[in-house]
Amino acid sequence: MARVHLSRLPGERVQVVDDGHVDVLDVTALPAFVARREADDAPRWVWDDTARWYAPLLAAGVRVERCHDLRLCHRVLRRAPAVDARLLDGEEADLWDRLRPAEPTEPVLVSADDATEHLRADLEDARQLAAVEASPEAVRLGLLLAAESAGALVAAEMTHAGVPWQVEVHDRLLTDLLGPRPPRGARPRLLEELAVEVRGILDSPDLNPDSRPHLLAALRRAGIEVPDTRRSTLHRIEHPVVEPLVRYKQLAHLFSTNGWAWIDQWVGDGRFRPVYQPAGSATGRWSSNGGGALSFPVQVRSAAVADDGWVLVVADVAQLEPRVLAGMSGDRALARAARGADLYQGMVDDGAVATRQDAKLGLLGAMYGATSGESGRMVAGLTRRYPAAFGLVEEAARAGERGQVVRTLLGRGCPALGGGSWDESPDAPPADLDDQDRHRRAYGRFTRNFVVQGTAAEWASCWLADLRNRLWRLVDDGPLESRPHLVFFLHDEVVVHTPADLADRVAAEITAAASTAGALLFRELPVDFPLNVSVVRSYADAGKPGGPPPPDV
DNA sequence: ACTACACGCGCC
DNA sequence: AGGGCGCGTGTAGT
Secondary structure, eight states, X not given: OOEEEEEEETTTEEEEEETTEEEEEEGGGHHHHHXXXXXXXXXXXXXXXXXXXXXXXXXXXXXXXXXXXXXXXXXXXXXXXXXXXXXXOSTTHHHHHHOOOOOTTOOOSSOSOOTTTTOOHHHHHHHHHHHHHTSTTHHHHHHHHHHHHHHHHHHHHHHHHOEEBOHHHHHHHHHHHHOSOOOTTSOOHHHHHHHHHHHHHHTOTTOOTTOHHHHHHHHHHTTOOOSOOOHHHHHTSOSTTXXXXXXXXXXXXXXXXXSHHHHHHHEETTEEOOEEETTOSTTSOOEEEETTGGGOOGGGGGGBBOOTTEEEEEEEETTHHHHHHHHHHTOHHHHHXXXXXXXHHHHHHTTSOSSHHHXXXXXXXXXXXXXXXXXXXXXXXXXXXXXXXXXXXXXHHHHHHTTOOOBOTTOOBOOXXXXXXXXXXXXXXXXXXXXXXXXXXXXXXXXXXXXXXXXHHHHHHHHHHHHHHHHHHHSSSSOGGGSOEEEEEOSSEEEEEEEGGGHHHHHHHXXXXXXXXXXXXXXXXXXXXXXXXXXXXXXXXXXXXXXXXOOOO
């Protein structure tokens, strides 16, 4: 398959390298060029950063079949233990090392000049291909890079399409809970009333409940001794201030993170458009740097409503990480328990544990490194029952404690101890031995979780990539937004916006894509990845028993 | 005035 | 002493 390299040149120009043939285009001519080439034979577009190139193409109505995101792949290869780092060295290599994600606020191809503006895609691509080919894990790495790049396409497409968002619904929800929208800088009425109530109970007329020090001091004056002001701590206290104070904190959080200002900033033309960073976290999970896309609370999801005649198909994987652990460790007993919709219940039926809750505590404890309490006790028993699975995370933890890096199934390496992004303390003072020990154990918990969370992220990328292709094939023509399309992704959950009459077929494709992802990653030991699928008008109705609500007409 | 950090909370 | 994130806030440091 052809690889076409796109590099920005000084001025409004783009260099195109296609099978050795070099061409120079004006930026404005690029969408037409790409559209023509896509219609011809859909090459793999090789560019420095998908967000930078694809956003303008999407805006021009051009959809791309496949790409290779050099920045993302450079990061993966740099850290991959199975890659000979010297093969990545060469002209401009240091610039690729330093390359940051494209500014999400500037969806333009040519911006202010700096050293990283005009990197040569063809040079870097040649190095990456050579590095993968020379690796003993070339096949897995190749899959990882392809999945990663496809994820970048999905991310750009989701930002382009946006989550359908009804501002009136959101506004009504806010008004019901907080009172009418206040002038800038003021508290909404109901929030202010709660503040007054708290001040009265604590006999602190000047208290600003948003200030932790003030709040702590006021609580102490009222004879309430608490180490902090978090909700779980307050709930342990028996005092009339607890109820209004906790309610104040909840509503204040809603007001500041997902209130009217959030709507103003992130919702436009009936669409919520967050900005995603594929592989933005060290484990390969996505992060988001706009709109808090990966943490918007259940509370406001009722405002995500499909267009008229359309529905949302919402699907999430049940117990993704334990299933991934079963697959990557080749633990047949755990894979057997993973048959069916509820892995934890499968462990109970297997006779491994007494209750579902015990199974959950033990598995999560093993993956997170719990050492004490109920969770720690369950781990010991389950290790005998599922030695391969529990042994894998245990070995990852030991490796970390020895200061070694670990890798995911497809070969992503974790950041090294004391360097890179894991723990930002480059030259920590020569701490005492206890401190060093604590640090190593913390790194061990990180590496323990890294192998599972990172491989789960790889599964999810494969799921997304295959689903993206399947959705595109469902309909013969029309622009992206007129077809079933992904609008949201959150670690183990996807939301597809689709014409209502295609909902069942979309649901089937989501399920089929999950099977494909499982087979791709765990060919030697098949593991089930059952999904909870809902067809709903509003995101808030997903996952509820009793089927879809009646259409609201 | 601006930046950096800790906190508390939201999501998985 | 359970892993990964982002965000808004208040406060301390510059």
